[in-house]
Amino acid sequence: MEERQSWLNEELERRGVTRREFAGFCGVMATVLALPKAAGARIAEAIQTREKPTLVWLEFQDCAGNTESFLRSGRPTVADIVLDTLSVDYHETIMAAAGHQAEEALAGVVRDKPGGYIAVVEGSIPTGANGAYCTIGGRSALDIAREVCEGAAATIAIGTCAAFGGLPAAAPNPTGALSVADAVPRAKNLINLPACPANAENLVGVIVYYLTFNRFPPTDRYRRPLFAYGKSIHDNCERRAHYDAGQYVEAWGDEGHRTGYCLYKMGCKGPVTFQNCPNVGWNSGTNWPIGCGHPCIGCAEPDFWDTMTPFYSHMAGFPGFGVHSSIDRVGLWATAGVAAAFATHGFVQLGKRYMHARAENNDSEPEEPAAPATSSGKGADE
Amino acid sequence: MRVWKKHVREVELDNVYVWQWPVRVTHWLNAIAIWVLSVTGVYIGYPMLIASGAASDNFLMGWARAIHFYTAIVFTLSVLSRIAWMFMGNWYSRWHRLVPASKARWRAMRRTFRYYMFGMRMPPGFVGHNPLAGLTYAFVFLAYLAMIVTGLTMYGTSAHVDSPLRIFAGLAPFLGGLQTARWIHHGVMWGIWAFFVHHVYSAILMSQVEATGTVESIFSGHKFVPREDIIKPGYRFEHPEA
Numbered sequence: 164m165e166e167r168q169s170w171l172n173e174e175l176e177r178r179g180v181t182r183r184e185f186a187g188f189c190g191v192m193a194t195v196l197a198l199p200k201a202a203g204a205r206i207a208e209a210i211q212t213r214e215k216p217t218l219v220w221l222e223f224q225d226c227a228g229n230t231e232s233f234l235r236s237g238r239p240t241v242a243d244i245v246l247d248t249l250s251v252d253y254h255e256t257i258m259a260a261a262g263h264q265a266e267e268a269l270a271g272v273v274r275d276k277p278g279g280y281i282a283v284v285e286g287s288i289p290t291g292a293n294g295a296y297c298t299i300g301g302r303s304a305l306d307i308a309r310e311v312c313e314g315a316a317a318t319i320a321i322g323t324c325a326a327f328g329g330l331p332a333a334a335p336n337p338t339g340a341l342s343v344a345d346a347v348p349r350a351k352n353l354i355n356l357p358a359c360p361a362n363a364e365n366l367v368g369v370i371v372y373y374l375t376f377n378r379f380p381p382t383d384r385y386r387r388p389l390f391a392y393g394k395s396i397h398d399n400c401e402r403r404a405h406y407d408a409g410q411y412v413e414a415w416g417d418e419g420h421r422t423g424y425c426l427y428k429m430g431c432k433g434p435v436t437f438q439n440c441p442n443v444g445w446n447s448g449t450n451w452p453i454g455c456g457h458p459c460i461g462c463a464e465p466d467f468w469d470t471m472t473p474f475y476s477h478m479a480g481f482p483g484f485g486v487h488s489s490i491d492r493v494g495l496w497a498t499a500g501v502a503a504a505f506a507t508h509g510f511v512q513l514g515k516r517y518m519h520a521r522a523e524n525n526d527s528e529p530e531e532p533a534a535p536a537t538s539s540g541k542g543a544d545e
Numbered sequence: 546m547r548v549w550k551k552h553v554r555e556v557e558l559d560n561v562y563v564w565q566w567p568v569r570v571t572h573w574l575n576a577i578a579i580w581v582l583s584v585t586g587v588y589i590g591y592p593m594l595i596a597s598g599a600a601s602d603n604f605l606m607g608w609a610r611a612i613h614f615y616t617a618i619v620f621t622l623s624v625l626s627r628i629a630w631m632f633m634g635n636w637y638s639r640w641h642r643l644v645p646a647s648k649a650r651w652r653a654m655r656r657t658f659r660y661y662m663f664g665m666r667m668p669p670g671f672v673g674h675n676p677l678a679g680l681t682y683a684f685v686f687l688a689y690l691a692m693i694v695t696g697l698t699m700y701g702t703s704a705h706v707d708s709p710l711r712i713f714a715g716l717a718p719f720l721g722g723l724q725t726a727r728w729i730h731h732g733v734m735w736g737i738w739a740f741f742v743h744h745v746y747s748a749i750l751m752s753q754v755e756a757t758g759t760v761e762s763i764f765s766g767h768k769f770v771p772r773e774d775i776i777k778p779g780y781r782f783e784h785p786e787a
């Protein structure tokens with residue numbers, strides 16, 4: 164263990180990170196993970212003394228955006244070093260080995276460390292055409308995912324595609340794409356880290372939690388860690404005061420937009436999206452979408468391509484009435500239609516009664532009997 | 546020549562206490578709550594008023610939501626009370642007057658429908674809801690429940706961590722996600738308004754042609770009906786010439 168501690172110290176020094184910064188990072192992690200501040204010391208110890216967990220990173224139907232996020236080239240932070248403490252034994256995009264050599268590295272981990280590695284999956288898994296839409300080394304994505312994830316201690320589905328199917332699974336889902344949860348129902352300790360792409364800070368959070376407590380953080384009903392997905396964007400948004408006040412951007416670049424008003428009317432999906440973007444920010448905390456004037460598009464929610472579109476309007480249109488229809492316009496017209504139908508009914512009713520009354524008059528019957536016992540509905544009292 | 550000729554009856558009219566007070570109170574609470582919820586809800590969906598000045602001096606959306614939520618409590622309790630009353634109240638307020646559970650109700654519904662399609666000149670007479678109206682109300686209660694369920698789901702996901710209402714957040718996946726729940730909340734609102742238009746028309750029409758004091762009954766609880774409707778509901782006015 165001593166050896167490893169000195170390895171970390173050296174690494175910190177080499178990268179110009181002071182001990183203070185490291186302690187600060189551990190404190191921040193404790194906060195991100197919603198742990199008491201004192202947990203920082205425990206985190207520091209765990210990061211320094213735990214054995215390197217082995218990690219394999221699988222890419223299927225993806226754009227490598229989560230890899231980009233993971234490798235994001237800001238200033239080196241302590242978080243990067245934590246990620247470096249992982250032994251990434253397989254990652255197509257960044258590993259030096261290629262071809263069969265690379266595949267051998269993956270096979271080696273699965274063979275030699277059953278239940279002793281973490282699988283990270285990026286991208287959805289196509290099941291159409293017998294898996295032909297995505298094959299690696301002649302094997303289908305489904306085949307690889309089943310083998311690797313079922314043998315892993317835990318699987319982290321990173322990005323919305325792996326977590327929920329994402330863009331490839333959006334209607335009409337031409338490749339029959341599935342999320343990891345659906346494609347590999349027997350994966351153990353599956354954690355979803357959706358978002359397009361997932362925030363590297365949250366991946367670090369999950370790994371730090373795992374290093375510290377040797378288990379995975381509590382999750383919500385979509386298997387997302389609560390520390391990162393427990394609150395809506397809206398409930399932590401810096402523009403929330405404008406929302407409550409009734410101050411909204413109404414057109415791009417208008418007075419309200421320049422003042423930093425709420426983006427609700429521009430289609431912001433912050434009220435129905437759960438992630439910690441407002442707190443941790445993006446690009447090493449530089450800013451985040453709403454912070455720079457763009458509405459949230461709901462990227463961390465299941466099926467967001469289908470349910471959150473159109474991104475720039477508050478609500479989806481009505482099926483069959485075109486993208487610019489709104490449920491409220493259709494509803495209003497439907498209500499007007501019902502009113503028209505019943506008004507017509509009323510006129511027909513009146514017309515028929517008129518004809519009937521005329522027919523009765525022609526027969527020159529008396530219109531009312533001379534002395535009715537009781538008259539109209541309002542008549543008798545008992 | 547009077548087109549809306551009043552009915553002339555040889556028979557004595559019986560005064561029947563049809564709508565007990567819980568039926569009337571929940572009816573009007575719901576009607577008022579639906580207005581308030583719709584006005585505040587449409588503002589929540591389309592905040593057309595923009596506040597000027599500092600954010601801290603305004604609370605427009607805040608008020609709209611607060612009023613919406615407090616009214617939602619009244620609405621929810623009122624709907625649940627009326628549903629409970631469907632199992633406790635008098636014959637006319639019971640669930641089987643809404644859901645057509647017997648063959649006779651179905652047959653009578655066809656006659657009411659025929660009346661509406663001008664197949665009969667006078668509607669078959671009933672003391673309580675006619676079967677067609679009853680079935681419509683069953684759908685209205687389903688719409689009420691849909692509003693309550695989607696509303697509680699939206700509320701539950703952002704409720705305070707200690708709030709028991711948070712358990713409703715678990716319904717979100719079954720509704721197709723929160724954004725879809727929101728969409729349903731809008732759509733069903735319009736369904737209720739479409740019903741409202743029909744409802745007021747039909748209530749007034751029925752009041753005219755049944756002449757049993759239908760509209761008045763939802764205020765007073767009483768209807769004045771010919772005895773034959775009580776003995777054999779659904780056959781009055783069924784003339785061969787119709």
Ligand code: HEM
Pocket residue numbers: 434578579582583585586587589590591610613614617618620621689692693695696697699700727730731734737
């Ligand atoms: C017939 C009754 C109701 C009507 C007509 C109605 C109407 C609406 C409308 C039009 C919206 C705007 C939705 C949006 O664009 O985001 C809304 C929002 C909402 N309603 Fe209702 N509503 C009704 C009952 C309820 C009930 C019973 C609840 C229960 C708690 C509820 C809770 C909510 C919530 C939580 C929102 C979202 C507010 C927000 O986004 O901050 N509603 N309602």
Ligand code: HEM
Pocket residue numbers: 568572575576577579580627638673674675678682685686737741744745748749759760761762763
């Ligand atoms: C948003 C507004 C309204 C809604 C949603 C509504 C809904 C309903 C429902 C669900 C019932 C069945 C009552 C029960 O069995 O508990 C009912 C009955 C009734 N409502 Fe309304 N109502 C509304 C407004 C009105 C208004 C404005 C009037 C007055 C013209 C009215 C007159 C009646 C009458 C007369 C009945 C008894 C009908 C019968 O004999 O079958 N309602 N209403």
Ligand code: SF4
Pocket residue numbers: 396397398400401402403404406424425426427431432433434453458459
């Ligand atoms: S910008 Fe979006 S998340 Fe922020 S307060 Fe407005 S609606 Fe909510």
Ligand code: SF4
Pocket residue numbers: 358359396436437438440451452453458459460461462463
């Ligand atoms: S603000 Fe919304 S759309 Fe943007 S990254 Fe965060 S969750 Fe995704």
